[in-house]
Amino acid sequence: MLSRLKSLNSLQFTFILALYYVCVFNIPFFNVVKHGIDKQADVNMLFIATVPFFLVFALSFVFSLFTLKYLTKPFFILLTLISANVFFAEFQYGAVFDYGMIENLVQTNQSEASTYLNWVSILSFIVTGVLPAFLIYKVNIRYKPFAKEVLSKALFMLAMLAGILLIAAFYYENYLAFGRNNSLIKRSIIPTYFIGSTAKFINLNYLQTPLEYQQLGLDASNTSSKLEQKDKPNLVVMVVGETARAMNYAYYGYQQPTNSHTQEQDLLVFNNTTSCGTATAVSLPCMFSRMDRQDYDERRAKAQDNVIDVLSHAGIQLQWLDNDSGCKGVCNNIKHLLIDNTHKSKWCNGESCYDQVLVDELDHQLADISAKDTVIVLHILGSHGPTYYQRYPVEHRFFTPDCQRSDIQNCTKSELLNTYNNTILYTDYIISQVVNRLKRESNKFDTAMLYMSDHGESLGESGLYLHGAPYALAPKEQTHIPFLAWFSPEFALQNNLDLTCLKKQAAAGGFSHDNLFDSLLGLMNITSEVYQAKADIFARCRR
Structure with missing residues (x-):
């Protein structure tokens, strides 16, 4: 035989x-x-x-x-x-x-x-x-x-x-x-x-012939100077989350205190927000593109400007700081920095860095930027799995016992949830640190912060783990994402934003990555033929 x-x-x-x-x-x-x-x-x-x-x-x-x-x-x-x-x-x-x-x-x-x-x-x-x-x-x-x-x-x-x-x-x-x-x-x-x-x-x-590159928003114009009584430039920090799902946020009714660090910072919490995709390679370029999820096409997205480029055309000062796997082409045309895992910092171990490294880098950027309208993007590592336990320092290990291993399917349900919740809580800490720094810049800038995750995550529900499921079949764990915002009183006043109106709008919810392109332009007072006011979340509450 x-x-x-x-x-x-x-x-x-x-x-x-x-x-x-x-x-x-x-x-x-x-x-x-x-x-x-x-x-x-x-x-x-x-x-x-x-x-x-x-x-x-x-x-x-x-x-x-x-x-x-x-x-x-x-x-x-x-x-x-x-x-x-x-x-x-x-x-x-x-x-x-x-x-x-x-x-x-x-x-x-x-x-x-x-x-x-x-x-x-x-x-x-x-x-x-x-x-x-x-x-x-x-x-x-x-x-x-x-x-x-x-x-x-x-x-x-x-x-x-x-x-x-x-x-x-x-x-x-x-x-x-x-x-x-x-x-x-x-x-x-x-x-x-x-x-x-x-x-x-x-x-x-x-194998296919690349599409001819198309520039968008070359007519973009910054109208901030036309606002009455505005005497300081805008500074907006956008924190792009990684693998954070809304259902594990205390802000959305979760029973664990996963948002304790920002609880006193009066953030706007936008309900029922959905992602463009279920993986970073799709969601990240899609959320910054002119295209909506329904008509998103990767080849076209690579061959045309995104909202970051349009902001650049309008003269906005831009910087992209990345602690994840790169910006997937979104930041190619602006100044950007990808954190080296071997970065000599107490936050890096040679394989990955805790997101505090981005906060430290933000300090350097804030010390050097010119006094002009500015957008800084922080692309955090957030809750990227399966090694969730490597996303937060030991002093932020609040929920225990957690899952200290990468074969997460062999952890108990409570251990897996604890370690994932620790990543959410640590991200909340990072957001609080960003807001605190923006408050310190209030003498030079009108400041604001946006936080939006790229996609969610499955943690064993229906036998699924991680993310990347086909969108048509993806569970809500992978598509329902957190969307938070913070505006200094001066930013709201000088940019004619009605915060009471925004709080009502955030509570009503129903937004998605499709809204980001126009909302960023609107927030920075950019006019252009590519701007669509109906998709701008903040236009509805502008006085």
Whole structure:
């Protein structure tokens, strides 16, 4: 028996490999199928019994296209190693490897990627990826003479196709209906879906001709000087959050004191705010772009100005300070600084930095900026997982016991919530520090602060962890975000803002990332043909 396994003909190899992929790598797929069965009142179990056979036949057919001499081993070794990582992410975190996830992976830096490494992920990779890849390397695959090999392969593929058609002949309508009611099914098949998503990403980003760049708002004009009695320039600090979900904010009714640091600072709390995407690579450029979520297109966004550029056209002094994985192109045309993880600071450990490092850098910027209208963006690391415990210093470890590990699925629910809540509380501390610094600048500037997260996070609800779910299927944990604001009394007075009106508007809520473009322009008193007053949150309360 062992000698037979050491030597297989190409068809045997193809079929056994397809079986392995179905029985191991597609466990997440069968979990999705089970979920579909559980929520459906009447299911034909004979139809369900055909699903693994259908998948084996389909993968065998596809794999046959690549079982070619000199190609088979390197191709399937690489595919198996990649599939092992995809399997772990899908099985443990419920991740879906669509276009957005591939984009997010490509833009992830080494430090961020290392946070996903733990003994569970490494062991899974060795058992499901490295060992099978080693067996593929060692097995002797026999090929017939060319003509006979082509004929036998063709007959094998016809047999697989016949099996698919036979199942379809009896259960086509069942597959169609079940697929429509469970749209996550096709997204869970390994390796076909992540390969298709990767091919789409490569095509759109590297093979298609880049669009001609379009500048927007070249007519932008700063009208602050026309405001009566205004004798100081505006200074707005926008804090862009990372992975913060609204449901864990005390401001939104959460029962834990996650906003105790800003409680006395009279922040405006905007209810029911939604994100443009479920991952930074999508949400960050989308929230600053002229496009709304419904019509957002990554290629077009890269080929046109965003609101930061329009502010620059209007002569606003700009700075982007980043402690996350970069600005995803948003800040390319202005002065920007990406914090080096090896930064010589007590806030950095060589792998990541606590967000206090941005507050310290803000101090340096405030000491040097000119007395003119200014916007400074702080892109914080916030609540980025799965190593939530690395996002706050020990002195900010308020909720205990917390989850001091990256394999968060192995923590208890209370431990996971505690460590995530600590990140929210620490972000609240950072916001309070920013507001305090803005108060100190009130002799030189009229000051304001905005805070808005890029997307939310799943913490085990419905078996999902982290973020990046397809937006159409994403739970509210990943799309409902915190949106906070603070205005000094002088800023409100000198910019004709009615704070009482804004508090009512914030309580009513119903905003999204779509509002940011026009709200930033309006807040800085910018006029332009690209400005749309109806989307400006603050225009509705301007005296």
